[in-house]
Amino acid sequence: MNSLTKDNNNNPRYLAVKTLERISDGAYSNLQINNVIDSTKMSEKDTRLFTNIVYGVIQHRLTFEYYVSKLVKHPGKLQNWVKELLYTAIYQMIYLDKVPNRAIFDESIKIAKFRGHDGIRRLVTGVLHKIDRDGLPQITGMNAIEKQSIEASVPVWIIKQLNNQVGKAKTESILKSINQPANQSIRINIKKIEKKALVKELERIGFTVRDSEVAADALVLKDGVAAHTALFKEGFYTIQDESAMLPVQSMDIDGDDYILDTCAAPGGKTTQIAEHLTTGLVVALDLHENKLHKIMENAERMGVSENVEVHACDARKVGDIYEDNVFDKILVDAPCSGLGLIRRKPEIRYEKSLEDVEELAVVQGGILDSVATKVKVGGQIVYSTCTILNQENSKNVKDFLEKHPEFEEIKVKTDLNLQADRREDYLKIFPDDYGSDGFFIAGFKKVR
Known part of the structure; x- marks a missing residue:
């Protein structure tokens, strides 16, 4: 472990505080974390600690804000970095069993001393020793949903929506699951390598590998970073959540199909x-x-660029570019609130509002309306989102079918036959179902 000096470029706790400051100012967590890892020389052990602390604090931010509000006399006057420092210390004390409190105290107090004046050092020291002596404050003095919000660190409006749409028991199960670590999953490039050969190579370089229970041609990896291998750079696989593979797997693609992917970046589903x-x-x-x-x-890395064409276009205006009845299949993987990604992108829960959800539902409906004339009779539209609220999912399906009687809904089928006994034609996956991202997929066939 690096000691704190004037050059803290490789100190994981110091870097975690700096990174959390940037994220709280609006930066994306995954980009900030990757930038720090790429620009420093932390050991693999320190990189894991750094990443763990950053994601852990984001996941539990509402809980830690509550604790600090009860532990400090004037929490509103604390500088942002001091709050983040306290959150990182509390996270380590609660969740990192193998790190002794004396190490957490020592490093946190050194950071306080290095970045602030002696009064801040004394405040941080006092708060940490109070927790060590008395424990963390009890979460009391509020109604049941507010308490659940603070305990799960999920805004009240999301909990209310889920309670209304899926019931309290399912909501509680989802909330318990979303602060668990996200799986590291990859999609095998079936044009370049067979599964058996790829598994052998991954195990040879130190990964623990298992088959996905969600998607075909998918593996779940542990004990390494999938993006840092030569196999990744050479396009033998790409990194993609298991649920995110399902929209394309439901499309029943023929080799000579002409297909439109309307909202394609960064290209995972395109490839x-x-x-x-x-x-x-x-x-x-x-x-x-x-x-x-x-x-x-990505298409070039995966060796499929000859089958890919790109255009800059608002998907609601595809009529400006394409004639009617030209595509065999269309994928609308629509821009959405992303609430199914809370485990992977934990800050999403704090950034979105119910108004955002309702506005995005209008955009999604506009895209579906725009592409409806572009698919051939007998062709298929697949609509998907990475969110879990009905406004952006089943309501859009209902609205589309009412506006477009030339389409029929078709049952979404997946290679591993997920939820085969469900009543609905569309497929809903929640974060607690398989430990993958929350996702929604619906299929429409143009019948006239």
Whole structure:
């Protein structure tokens, strides 16, 4: 472990506080974490500690804010970095059993001394010793949903929506699951390598590997970083959540299909489609032109660029580019609130509001309306989101079918036959179902 000096570029606890400051100011957690890892020389052990602390504090932020509000006389006057420092110490004390309190205290007090004046050092020292002596404050003095919100660190509005839509028992199960570590899953590039050969290579370089129970051509990895291998760089696999593989697996692609992927960046589903094509083509759209190079970069790495074409376009305006009745299949993996990704991107829960959900549902409906005329008769539209609220999911399905009688809903089928006995044609996956991201998938066939 690195001691604290004037050069703290490799100290995991110091870097965690700095990173959390940036994230609390609006930066994306995954990008900040990757930037820090890439720009420092932390050991693998310190990198794991750094990542664990950052994600852990974000996941439990509402809980830690409550604790600090009860432990400090004037919490509103604390500088942001001091709050983040206290949160990191509390997280380690609660969740990192193998780290002794004396090490947590020592490093936290050194950071307080290094970054602040002696009064801050005394405050941090006093708070940590109070926790050690008396324990953490009890969460009391509020109604049941407010208490649940603080304990799970999920805003009240999300809990109310879930209670209304899936019931209290399912909501509680979801809340218990979302602060667990996310699985590291990969999708095998079926054009380049067979599963057996890839598993052998991954195990040879130190990974623990198991089959996915959610998606075909998927593996779940432990004991290594999937993005840092030569196998990844050479395109033998790509990194993708298990649930995110299902929309394309439900599409029943033919090798010569002409397919539109309407909201494609960074290209995970585009390349997945392209792997199933021979003479066919997938057209990948994104609203932002600067994201198109990432799609092509991924397509080239995966060896499928000949089957991929990219265009900058608002998916609600595809009529400006394409004639009617030209595509065999269309994927609308719509921009959404992302609430199914809370485990992987924990800050999402604090950034979104019910108003955002309702506004996004309108955008999603607009995209579906726009592409409805572009698919051939007999062709298929697959609609998917990585969120778990009905407003962006089943309500959009109902609205689309009412507006477009030329379509029929078809049952979403997956390679591993998930939830085969469900009553609905669409497929809903919640974060607690399989430990993967929350996802929604619906299918429509144009019948006239």
